[in-house]
Structure formats: structure tokens, C-alpha cells
Amino acid sequence: MLGHHTSCFHLPLQRRNLKVILLNQLPSIGESQTLSPDNDGRNLPIVHRVFHKLVIRLNLEIGLSCRSLTGYCRDQHNFGSERNMDLGIRGKTAIVCASSKGLGRGCAEALAADGVSLVLSARSDGPLQETAAHIRKTYGVEVTAIACDITTEEGRAKVLAACPDPDILVNNAGGPPPGHWSDWDREDFIAALDANMLTPIALIKAVLPGMMARGWGRIVNITSQSVKAPIPILGLSNAARTGLTGYVAGTARQVAASGVTINNLLPGSHDTDRRRGLDTSIAQSSGQAVADVTKDVQSEIPARRYGTAEEFGATCAFMCSQHAGFMVGQNVLLDGGQVNSTL
Numbered sequence: 001m002l003g004h005h006t007s008c009f010h011l012p013l014q015r016r017n018l019k020v021i022l023l024n025q026l027p028s029i030g031e032s033q034t035l036s037p038d039n040d041g042r043n044l045p046i047v048h049r050v051f052h053k054l055v056i057r058l059n060l061e062i063g064l065s066c067r068s069l070t071g072y073c074r075d076q077h078n079f080g081s082e083r084n085m086d087l088g089i090r091g092k093t094a095i096v097c098a099s100s101k102g103l104g105r106g107c108a109e110a111l112a113a114d115g116v117s118l119v120l121s122a123r124s125d126g127p128l129q130e131t132a133a134h135i136r137k138t139y140g141v142e143v144t145a146i147a148c149d150i151t152t153e154e155g156r157a158k159v160l161a162a163c164p165d166p167d168i169l170v171n172n173a174g175g176p177p178p179g180h181w182s183d184w185d186r187e188d189f190i191a192a193l194d195a196n197m198l199t200p201i202a203l204i205k206a207v208l209p210g211m212m213a214r215g216w217g218r219i220v221n222i223t224s225q226s227v228k229a230p231i232p233i234l235g236l237s238n239a240a241r242t243g244l245t246g247y248v249a250g251t252a253r254q255v256a257a258s259g260v261t262i263n264n265l266l267p268g269s270h271d272t273d274r275r276r277g278l279d280t281s282i283a284q285s286s287g288q289a290v291a292d293v294t295k296d297v298q299s300e301i302p303a304r305r306y307g308t309a310e311e312f313g314a315t316c317a318f319m320c321s322q323h324a325g326f327m328v329g330q331n332v333l334l335d336g337g338q339v340n341s342t343l
Contacts, residue, residue, distance in 0.1 A: 088322030089218075090115030094168035095159060095203070097121050097150045100128040102272040103222060104172045106309030110317035111168065112139035119144045119163040121155070151195040156202060165210040168320045171200035172222040174274075176236035188236060196223075196240035201247055204262065208255060217260035218320040221248060225268045227331060229339045245331060252329030261328055263319055268335020269297060270307040303336030 094111050098104040100122035108118055112135045120135075122128040125147035132145035144162050148155035151173055176192040200221050211217025223241040230238040245264060252262035269275055279297065283290040298304055315334055318324060333339060 085318075085323075087114045087317060087320070089168070089317075089320060091117075092167035093117045093119070093163060093165075094170060094320070095119045095121070095163050095166045095207075096170040096172070097159075097203075098172040098174065099170075100124060100131045102274060103267055103270060103309055103312050104170070105131055106311075106313030107170050107172070107220075107222075107316040108313070109135060109139070110310070110313030111170075111320065112141045112143070114317060114321075115139075115141060116168065116320075117142040119146065119159060119166070121146045121148055121150050121159050123147065123149055150203075151199045153202075156199070156206070160203075160206055165214075166207055167211070167214075167217060169203060169207050169217075169219045170222065170316060170320070171203055171219070173199060175224065175234070176240070178233040179235070180233070181235055184236060189239065192236035192240040193243065196237065197243040197247070200244055204248075204251065208260065211260045212255060212258035215259040217258075218324070219260070219262040220316055220319050221262070221264045222316075223264045223266050223331075225266050225333060225335045225339050227264070227266055228333055228341055249329050256328045259325070261319075261324060263324075263327055263329065264331045265312075265316055265319060266331055266333045266335070267312060268307065268333070268338045269301060270309060270312055272309060275306060301336040301338045305336065307334060307336060 089111070092115075094108075094116050096104055096108040096111065096118060099108040099118075099120040104122075108120055108131070112118060118132075118135065118141060120128060120132055120143060122131075122145075125145075128145045128147055132143045135141065136143050146159050146162055148158045150156060150159065173195050175196060176188070204219055207217070207219070211219075221244060223244060224234075224237060226234050226238050227241050227245050230242075248262050248264055255262065279290055279293045282288070283293045286293070288296075294306075298306060312334060315332065319327065319332065
């Protein structure tokens with residue numbers, strides 16, 4: 001009916017099995033053009049008007065929300081054709097730490113795609129502002145960017161001043177440098193604990209009371225696969241992140257009855273600047289080509305590739321969704337099968 005502009009998907013409805021033809025390449029529709037029975041769509045392009053009539057017909061026949069359907073289609077257009085689950089978090093607000101790039105940005109974009117307003121933080125203002133601008137333009141959500149060091153009291157105070165009562169908190173911070181057991185002294189361990197254990201704990205303690213009072217909240221801590229399988233050269237990270245894991249295990253179970261969940265997301269090797277930097281460093285020290293180093297590393301991963309920030313973000317967004325309310329104090333490993341463990 002609509003030619004090459006159309007595609008089909010099944011819209012799950014109780015007691016009905018309805019196939020709906022929607023626009024696969026429909027341009028993003030702003031809030032000022034929200035499709036509803038009160039807007040006849042005359043000011044919209046022809047493809048939008050056809051879509052509008054279909055939405056109104058569905059709304060009248062089966063009581064389907066026009067706003068939810070248009071939002072669904074817009075999300076599909078912006079974040080991939082396979083994102084077809086309503087996470088139930090549209091309109092909520094999230095703090096996402098260390099989110100100007102890499103896995104933090106992947107989480108921020110996935111949440112934005114589901115209509116979550118964001119407060120982003122990172123140390124470097126330039127990349128942070130670029131990411132914030134991209135997310136605003138792409139997903140149409142409110143984004144506040146705070147350039148700060150989240151591992152300091154001053155940095156945390158800036159973020160919490162911008163968003164004192166978030167619905168969602170994604171804790172993230174860069175890990176301490178690798179080394180040998182003989183390299184580290186007390187100051188090194190204190191710095192690692194401050195960044196990767198005490199900082200997320202401080203943020204958790206700051207936002208928990210409000211979440212519990214409202215009866216809903218989601219906290220996801222980005223840690224590391226080293227929590228499950230310690231990596232010898234990452235002793236500082238192993239220690240700090242495992243300490244955080246122990247804290248979460250107890251705290252999550254104390255607050256779950258209030259509708260608040262706390263879980264950890266454990267990344268393996270993902271295609272980020274940090275991973276590429278590690279491959280480059282190995283290549284320089286070994287005399288190999290970077291491509292050969294990457295191939296060798298990936299050969300140790302059963303999936304035979306690095307993960308992507310997009311799929312990591314999608315996992316994080318699900319853990320922040322209404323569907324994850326029964327997930328409490330868990331360590332979700334996303335590493336392509338690299339950690340060989342049954343627990």
C-alpha cells in the first residue's frame with residue numbers, strides 16, 4: 001500500500017493478533033506534531049498523514065495509545081529495527097556517569113532511545129558536550145552535561161545538584177592502571193578504592209532514599225568481568241570492584257522490597273577506545289601489528305569478536321526497565337563467553 005516506504009511487524013496485544021503496516025523509514029516526529037485524535041494531521045507530509053489515519057483507526061478500534069505507538073515507531077527509526085520492547089521507562093530521569101564515550105555512552109543512548117531524560121558526566125567537557133548534543137538531536141530527550149571528576153566529592157556534588165532525585169543511576173568510572181603486585185603501595189589501593197568502590201557507594205547512598213520513598217528505582221554499576229575471574233595485571237581493579245560487588249549484594253536485598261533494584265553489569269572486551277588503546281600498547285611492546293593483536297585477543301573469546309557499546313547499552317537499559325524488577329543483586333556478565341564458569 002505504501003510501496004518501498006513500508007515494512008511489517010506484529011504488535012502484541014491482549015486477545016488480539018494484529019499485523020500492522022507501519023513506516024519503517026518514518027522521519028522523527030516532534031512533540032509539536034504528536035499524533036492524536038485532536039490533530040487531523042493536515043500539516044504533515046503525505047506519508048505521515050497515512051500513518052496518522054492508521055493510528056487513529058487503531059486507537060478507535062482497540063484503544064491503543066497514539067502517543068505510545070508513535071513513540072514506538074520513532075524509537076525503531078532512531079535505534080534499530082529490532083528494538084521492539086517497551087521498557088516502561090519513558091519520562092524517567094537517569095544519571096549516567098563517565099558517559100561521553102564508550103560503554104557509558106552506549107548506556108546513555110539506549111536509555112535515551114526509550115525516552116529517558118539524562119544527566120551525563122565526564123571529565124573532558126568537549127567530548128561530553130558533543131555526546132549530549134548528539135543525543136538531544138537524535139532522541140529528542142532532555143540532556144544535562146556536567147563536566148567533572150565523579151570520583152571526587154566536588155564532582156559528585158555537581159551531578160547531584162543537577163539531578164538530586166534520579167529514577168535511574170548508572171555508575172561508571174575508568175579503572176586503575178594495570179601492573180604487578182610489587183608495584184602497588186597503600187596510596188595506589190586507596191585511589192582505586194575511591195574511584196571504583198567508594199564513589200559508586202556514595203552515589204548509591206545519595207539517591208537511594210528518594211527512590212525508596214517513590215517506590216521505584218534502578219541502579220546499575222558497570223564493573224568488570226574480573227569480578228568473576230580476576231585478571232592478574234589488574235589487581236587494583238580486582239580488589240576495588242569486588243569490594244563494590246560485596247556491598248551491592250547486601251544492600252540490594254535490603255532495599256528490594258521498596259521497588260528499588262541494584263545490579264552489576266560486568267563487561268568483557270568491547271570495541272571501545274580503551275580496548276583499542278590496549279591492543280595498540282600490546283602491539284608496540286611485542287612488535288606485532290595492531291590487527292594481529294586484535295585477532296589474537298578475539299580468538300580467545302568464544303564469540304570471536306569484541307562486544308559493541310550498543311549491545312552493552314541495550315543490556316543496561318533492560319536492567320533499568322520495568323521488566324527487571326525481580327533482578328536483585330545480580331552480576332550480569334557480558335563478555336562473549338570469555339569467562340568459563342557455571343556461576
